[in-house]
Amino acid sequence: MIEKRVSQAVLELAMSTGADYAEIYAEDTTYDSVSMVADCVEAVNTSRDKGAGVRVFSGTNSVYAYGNGTDEESLMSLASKAAAAVSGVKGENRDVTLAERDFGKVCRQTLPVSEVAKADRVKALKEAYFSAKEQSPRIVQVRGILNSYVKHVYVANSEGVIGTDERPYIRMFIVSVASDGTENQVGTVGPGAGAGFEFIQGLDLKAIGKKASDTALKMLDAEKCPAGRMPVVMAGGFGGVIFHEACGHSLEATSVGLGNSVFCGKLGQKIAADCVSACDDATIAGEWGSLAMSDEGEKTERIVLIENGILKNYMIDKLGSRRMNMRSTGSGRRQSYALAPTSRMSNTFICPGKDNIEEMIGGVDLGLYAASMGGGSVNPVTGEFNFSVNEGYMIRNGQIAEPVRGATLIGKGHEILFNIDRVGSDLQLGQGMCGSVSGSIPVNVGQPTIRISEITVGGEVK
Amino acid sequence: MSKLNEFCRTLGQYAEKHCGCEYEISASSGDSFEVKVLEGEIISYSVNDYTSVSFKVKKNGKMGYSSTTALEEDGIPALVSAALENASINENPDEQFIFKGAESYPHPKVYGEELDGITAEEKIEIAKKLEIKAKQADPRIKKVEESEVVSGSGTVVIRNSHGLDLSETSNFIYAVVVPIAEEEGNMNSGIGICGGFDRAAIDVDKAVADGVKEAVDFCGAGSMKSSAQRVIFRNSAFCDMISTFSGIFSSENAQKGLSLLAGREGEKIAAECVSFTDDSTLDFAFGSRSFDSEGVPGQRTEVVENGVLKTLLYNLKTANKAGVKSTGNASGGGVSVTNFSLRPGEPTLGELCEKAGEGFIITEVSGLHAGANAMTGDFSLMAKGYRFENGGKDKKPVKGVTVSGNFYELLKNVEEVGCDVYVNMFGRAVSSPSVLLSAPMSIAGE
Numbered sequence: 066m067i068e069k070r071v072s073q074a075v076l077e078l079a080m081s082t083g084a085d086y087a088e089i090y091a092e093d094t095t096y097d098s099v100s101m102v103a104d105c106v107e108a109v110n111t112s113r114d115k116g117a118g119v120r121v122f123s124g125t126n127s128v129y130a131y132g133n134g135t136d137e138e139s140l141m142s143l144a145s146k147a148a149a150a151v152s153g154v155k156g157e158n159r160d161v162t163l164a165e166r167d168f169g170k171v172c173r174q175t176l177p178v179s180e181v182a183k184a185d186r187v188k189a190l191k192e193a194y195f196s197a198k199e200q201s202p203r204i205v206q207v208r209g210i211l212n213s214y215v216k217h218v219y220v221a222n223s224e225g226v227i228g229t230d231e232r233p234y235i236r237m238f239i240v241s242v243a244s245d246g247t248e249n250q251v252g253t254v255g256p257g258a259g260a261g262f263e264f265i266q267g268l269d270l271k272a273i274g275k276k277a278s279d280t281a282l283k284m285l286d287a288e289k290c291p292a293g294r295m296p297v298v299m300a301g302g303f304g305g306v307i308f309h310e311a312c313g314h315s316l317e318a319t320s321v322g323l324g325n326s327v328f329c330g331k332l333g334q335k336i337a338a339d340c341v342s343a344c345d346d347a348t349i350a351g352e353w354g355s356l357a358m359s360d361e362g363e364k365t366e367r368i369v370l371i372e373n374g375i376l377k378n379y380m381i382d383k384l385g386s387r388r389m390n391m392r393s394t395g396s397g398r399r400q401s402y403a404l405a406p407t408s409r410m411s412n413t414f415i416c417p418g419k420d421n422i423e424e425m426i427g428g429v430d431l432g433l434y435a436a437s438m439g440g441g442s443v444n445p446v447t448g449e450f451n452f453s454v455n456e457g458y459m460i461r462n463g464q465i466a467e468p469v470r471g472a473t474l475i476g477k478g479h480e481i482l483f484n485i486d487r488v489g490s491d492l493q494l495g496q497g498m499c500g501s502v503s504g505s506i507p508v509n510v511g512q513p514t515i516r517i518s519e520i521t522v523g524g525e526v527k
Numbered sequence: 528m529s530k531l532n533e534f535c536r537t538l539g540q541y542a543e544k545h546c547g548c549e550y551e552i553s554a555s556s557g558d559s560f561e562v563k564v565l566e567g568e569i570i571s572y573s574v575n576d577y578t579s580v581s582f583k584v585k586k587n588g589k590m591g592y593s594s595t596t597a598l599e600e601d602g603i604p605a606l607v608s609a610a611l612e613n614a615s616i617n618e619n620p621d622e623q624f625i626f627k628g629a630e631s632y633p634h635p636k637v638y639g640e641e642l643d644g645i646t647a648e649e650k651i652e653i654a655k656k657l658e659i660k661a662k663q664a665d666p667r668i669k670k671v672e673e674s675e676v677v678s679g680s681g682t683v684v685i686r687n688s689h690g691l692d693l694s695e696t697s698n699f700i701y702a703v704v705v706p707i708a709e710e711e712g713n714m715n716s717g718i719g720i721c722g723g724f725d726r727a728a729i730d731v732d733k734a735v736a737d738g739v740k741e742a743v744d745f746c747g748a749g750s751m752k753s754s755a756q757r758v759i760f761r762n763s764a765f766c767d768m769i770s771t772f773s774g775i776f777s778s779e780n781a782q783k784g785l786s787l788l789a790g791r792e793g794e795k796i797a798a799e800c801v802s803f804t805d806d807s808t809l810d811f812a813f814g815s816r817s818f819d820s821e822g823v824p825g826q827r828t829e830v831v832e833n834g835v836l837k838t839l840l841y842n843l844k845t846a847n848k849a850g851v852k853s854t855g856n857a858s859g860g861g862v863s864v865t866n867f868s869l870r871p872g873e874p875t876l877g878e879l880c881e882k883a884g885e886g887f888i889i890t891e892v893s894g895l896h897a898g899a900n901a902m903t904g905d906f907s908l909m910a911k912g913y914r915f916e917n918g919g920k921d922k923k924p925v926k927g928v929t930v931s932g933n934f935y936e937l938l939k940n941v942e943e944v945g946c947d948v949y950v951n952m953f954g955r956a957v958s959s960p961s962v963l964l965s966a967p968m969s970i971a972g973e
Contacts, residue, residue, distance in 0.1 A: 093597070102783050105620065108592065108860060109613035113606075115597035116577075129573040133596045150572050150647075183616050206784040242785065242902060249787065249903040292753045292929070292971030323565060325672050325707075405573065440897030446672060446707055446716045449927065451894035451909035473898050473907035473929045523907050523929025526753045526969040 066091050066219040067117075069163050069227065071137045075119060076161040076223050079144040082151045084121035084128075086383070087144075087161075088222040090360060091117035091135050092402050094214055097178060099186055101194050101209040106187055116402040119143040123151050125387050129405040165227045168358040171365070172351055174233040174261025178213040181262045186211055189265050190237065196274030197241045203285065204278050205249075206242040211235075211265070220362035230358040233261050234507060236496065239274050243281035250287075250470065252280030253455065257353045257496040257507065264351075280437060280456045283468045290457055290472035290524030296432035297474065297517045298425055298460065298487075303438050303495030305510035307517075308343060308415050310441040310450040311478035316370055318385020318396070318408035319502060320445035327448040327479045328376060336376045337482035340418050343371040345380055347395070347411035353496040354412040354509040361397035361406055368394045370413075371482075382408040400504025407503045414511030418488030425487045425516045427463040433472060433522055434458045434465050440497065441474075448478040451523075473523035487516035531556045531578050534598040535686060538582065541603050542688070546611065549585040549625040549688045553820065554578070557681025560647065564654040564674045574647075584610045585625050589617040592860070624843040626822040628691045633825050634817055636810040637697035639724030642678065645700065650676040656731050657704040661719075664739040665708070667746060672716055673705040676729075685822045695817045699724065701952055704734050708742035715748070715926075717741025720952050724811045741890070745911055748924035755967035757886030758930070759879050761912070762949035762961045764889045769869060770957040772934040774901045776803070776830055777862040778845035785902050787935055788836060796836045797938035798965075800872060803831040805840060807855060807865035814866035814956025821857040825865065828854045840864065868958040872944035879945050879963040880919025887970055888913045888922075888961075889930060899934075907931035910970070928972040940966045 072089055079087035093115045100108050117140060118131035130146040132139055178186070194209035213235040221227045236257030243250050254277040258264040299307060312328075320326040328336060337343075347365035349355050359365055361383050369377045381389060382397035385408045398409035426434065434457065441452020454472040458465050494511035535552050542550045556578040563571040581594040584607075591614025593606050658674040680698035685691060701722025708715050719738025721730040760768065774780050781789035788796060807825030809815050816825050821843050829837050841849065842857035856862050880888070892908040899906040910930040913922040942965035950958040 099616075105618035106616055107619045108590070109617055110592040110594070111609035111613060112594040113597055113602070115595070126569050127571050128569075129571070130575060131573075132576040133578050133598065146574050150574065183612060187616055244784070247787075249785075251900060251902055289931075292931075292969060294973060323570075323672070324670070403575070403577065405571065442894050442897070444716060444893075447714055449909070451898060451929070453894065453898040453907060471905055471907045471931055473894070473909065473931070475909050475927060475929055477927075521750070521927070521929070521972065523909070523931055523971040524969070525931060526755050526971055 066093065066217065066229070067135060067221070071140060072221040072227065073161050073163055075140045075144045076221065077159055078141060079119050079121050079147050080159045080223060082148040084123045084148065084151045086122040086223050088120045088220065088361065089117060089140065090402055091219040092216055094216040096214040099190055099211045101190055102206070104198065109183065114401060117143065118402045118405065119147045120405055121147045121151060122384065122387065125384065127384055127405065131402050159223070161223050162225055163221055163227045164225055168228050168230060168364055171348055171355045171357040172233055172259030176261045176263040177233070178235060178262045189270060193237060193239050193270040193274040196271040197239050197278045200275055200278035201282055203243050203245065203282060204241050205244040208240040210238040218358070218360065220358065220360065222362050226362040228358045228362045230356060232356055233259060235260055235262065235264050237265060237273070239277040241278040241281040243278070243285040245285060248285065250281050250284040252277040252284065255496060258351055259353055259355045260351050284456060284470045287468035287470040290433065290469035290522065292522060292524040292526045294519050294521050296429045297435055297520050297522065298429065298432065299435045299515050299517070300437070301489065301491045301513045302493035303497070303510060304435060305414050305495060305512035306438050306441055306452055306497065308512060309410065309413055309510040310443040310452055311476070311481050313410050313413050314443050315445045315448055315478055316379050318379055318381040318389060321379050322385040322388035325446050331376050334376055335374050336479060337371050337374040338485050339374045340488045341371055341374055341482060341485050342416040343414065344369055344416060345410055345413045349412050352412050352494065352509055353507050354410070356411065359395040359397045360399050363393060363395040363397065365395040365411065380408045380410060382406060398503060398506050400506055404504045409501060409503060409506055410499060410508050412494060412509035412511065414492065414494060415488065415513065415515065417490045417492040417513045420487040420489050422489050422491070422514045425489065425514065426460055426465060429460045430462060432460040434460050443478065450478055451475045471524055475521050475523060481517060481520060484518045484520065485515055486518045489514035530598055534580060535684065537600055538580065538603050539686060542607055545607055546584055551583045551625050551685065551687035552580065554580045554684045555681055557679060559679035560650065561675065561677045562651050562654050564658055567655060567658070569651060582606055582610050584614050585623055586611055586614040588623065589614045589619065590623045591615070591617060621844050622847055624847070625687050625689060626691060626843060627689045628822065629824045631824070632817050633808040635808045635815040635825065637695065637815050639698055639811065641725040642698050642700050645726065650678065653702055653729060653731060657702060657735060660731060660735045661704050661706040661739055664735055665743050667708040667710050667743050668706045668739055669709040670707045671704060672707050673703060676702045685818070691822050693818050693822055699813065700729060702729055702731065702734060704738045706738045706742045708746040710746045713746050715742050715746040722952050745924045745926050748926045750927040750972040751914055751925050752973055753971045756970045757883045758964045758968045759883060759886060759888045760962050761876065761888055761890045762947050762959055764892050765959045765962050766949055766951045766957045767892055767895060768934065769867065769959055770951060770955045771895045771899045772901055772904065773864045773867055773955060773957065776840050776864065778839040778841045778849060779862040781839055782845055782848060787904065788839065792836050792838060794836055795834045797831055797834040798941040799834045800944050801831055801834050801938055801941050802870040803867065804828065804870065805830055805856065805864050805867045809866050812866045812956060813952065814864070816865065819855045819857040820859055823853045823855045823857060826855045864955055864957070866956045869944065869960065871946045871948050871960040874943060874945050876945055876947055876961045877919055879943060879961060880915055882943065883963055884918055885916040888915060892930065904934040906934060928970050931969050931971070937964065940964045
């Protein structure tokens with residue numbers, strides 16, 4: 066993407082005022098999207114986003130400059146802007162010698178979306194769309210979206226590394242709206258992968274449409290969820306959003322490195338129940354949250370965060386590594402060149418345990434079964450989190466009973482980790498977009514079916 | 528800007544020659560600046576320029592879209608052919624428009640000349656001052672998580688095959704402080720924000736006072752027993768609610784069956800005291816603009832008056848479908864509010880408390896992106912606030928509760944609107960005073 070000679074000159078200029086580290090990040094990304102609503106293709110869009118950023122460190126101070134040009138003149142201009150903001154002593158001339166490093170591939174596309182005719186992409190979307198629509202006359206509207214993009218990333222840094230990564234992403238969304246005339250309820254399914262169109266070809270598209278409508282219809286018939294503290298059994302897959310929100314964000318160097326996390330200084334200590342182990346693993350082939358090279362030119366890895374309840378590691382980027390005086394775990398990520406990278410999650414999940422799901426539910430007299438979770442958010446300083454249940458059922462006398470809607474789970478991450486008392490063996494991953502200081506990025510959340518002995522459920526107070 | 532102008536001109540010439548149909552180019556360019564301070568040190572500093580060009584064609588009645596941030600002339604044929612191909616598979620039966628232009632346009636003030644004179648050094652000083660003042664404000668403030676100043680300016684341009692040629696330049700500055708209070712092992716963060724279009728808008732003392740008060744007040748706060756409560760939404764919390772549910776007033780959503788306000792123009796949808804206005808022509812407001820994303824002039828629209836839905840918000844396509852005129856609310860292919868405000872009433876927040884006698888003031892709701900469903904109106908959100916008794920004389924801070932209900936119901940249950948207008952500075956430009964609700968709401972805690 067950029068000549069080695071140019072990168073060397075840019076990095077040297079960026080460090081000319083005393084910075085002790087410099088980095089170029091450039092990307093060229095092509096997005097394609099097809100969206101359907103009201104039974105027809107409503108909009109088709111193709112967009113290209115190209116740009117570059119130059120970042121320098123002086124100790125733990127960080128300066129970032131970005132723009133849309135990736136030619137020599139534009140990059141040198143970014144370097145001089147970044148250098149001008151470093152208020153250090155005039156440094157001696159730094160020589161940077163660069164060499165390409167091969168990071169391998171974690172995500173491949175065997176059938177690039179660009180090689181699939183747009184009519185065929187539309188055909189796949191329609192199969193899922195109309196399956197959703199045809200479930201019931203009470204499904205009054207469906208939205209269908211097929212998004213795909215390929216991101217070409219280039220990183221060169223003053224540690225001598227030049228790295229590139231090609232990252233294909235594809236995701237289909239079906240959102241079904243069920244209505245009885247006065248009330249609407251929604252069901253959403255959104256499978257995605259770090260892959261090409263072969264991922265869509267491998268899906269049961271009719272089943273995806275049906276699943277979205279089934280949830281919407283069930284929730285239309287559901288009563289409001291009763292509020293209170295109760296045990297909750299959470300199904301595997303996107304249920305892992307609880308770990309992502311309640312714990313994951315507080316284990317990122319972004320909060321730990323600045324002393325803003327409840328998990329600061331807790332390495333080697335017990336922070337969760339014995340049955341809880343958890344990982345962040347960017348190296349799983351073809352997954353939505355996977356990548357071979359971090360956005361800072363480092364090899365990504367499988368990070369063991371918690372092992373049998375003991376805190377083992379954090380997710381650390383380069384700047385976090387300086388602040389925490391710990392090794393970077395290759396966790397530097399960003400939405401695009403328009404944001405400086407910081408420590409982020411990739412595929413983050415609670416590891417499978419040995420508990421039996423029937424026993425888990427059977428042991429609950431009155432509680433909630435969260436079959437499908439929505440999103441949530443957390444304040445890493447206090448660990449306070451909240452997230453919504455998209456599809457829930459009451460558990461009565463050890464049996465899954467009537468559907469309930471409008472449930473929210475709230476609590477404190479460091480407390481909830483101790484309240485997990487069962488972990489099943491059925492690990493599944495679910496796709497999501499995670500928002501933080503370096504933007505919105507694709508991540509997987511995941512878990513097997515788990516039970517939380519007690520948590521505050523928000524809903525209707527009877 | 529000149530490079531962008533030149534790219535747009537070349538793109539226009541190429542489109543004239545190769546499209547054989549109506550087309551539109553919209554472009555934006557600008558710069559931004561951001562500085563964050565921690566413990567007196569600059570921990571993050573960012574200076575940026577951006578450009579982006581969107582291209583739209585109307586071929587055989589169907590729209591096709593493409594865009595790029597790479598201003599490379601050899602990319603122009605691909606940009607144009609992608610838009611044409613995308614139009615060819617579009618099935619949308621609604622009639623679409625490339626706007627021919629209007630006789631006159633409003634010119635709200637959206638550029639604060641004074642901001643040009645604020646140097647990077649001054650902005651760094653402001654960020655440092657936020658942190659220092661927050662720490663000095665109260666001994667319980669042990670740390671400031673974020674002290675940040677952000678500024679920027681940008682120009683948008685629309686040119687099309689009908690000869691429309693519009694442009695507008697705006698700028699802004701804002702500052703944020705997030706103090707953390709610590710007491711007896713409890714930690715809590717608060718947020719203070721200020722900003723606008725001149726030096727006076729950077730009210731550091733006010734932002735610090737707001738952030739510190741919130742951090743300190745809720746530091747030792749606990750949850751409370753689940754119960755149904757009379758509720759007052761404080762102004763900023765109600766802004767967030769309105770902002771999240773503002774899509775219900777979009778004709779685009781209504782026509783797609785995604786808003787329950789479809790076909791209800793002329794009907795009473797809210798309490799008598801509820802009036803909403805959308806106005807993109809206000810001077811120095813974050814949502815102001817001379818024209819919308821289709822080039823239609825900005826305007827003031829009475830959306831709800833004394834509880835009656837007067838109109839939804841329209842772009843050219845949805846207005847044509849409904850047989851009305853566009854309200855100038857086109858935004859990125861859809862419809863969105865500009866400066867959307869709930870008309871204030873007489874009482875102060877204190878008077879609303881007196882009127883309620885006892886109840887719960889919600890000062891903050893969180894988890895809106897997941898716990899609020901704009902399509903159904905249902906919400907179940909984490910909340911913070913004060914449980915109050917004796918007309919507000921006794922107040923106890925509470926956090927870790929959830930509030931749930933339905934926004935459509937909420938609009939009907941507004942008993943009184945306060946006078947304390949708050950203007951949202953992030954996301955949508957919504958403004959609202961505090962409101963007292965008549966029906967009790969579910970507050971779930973322990």
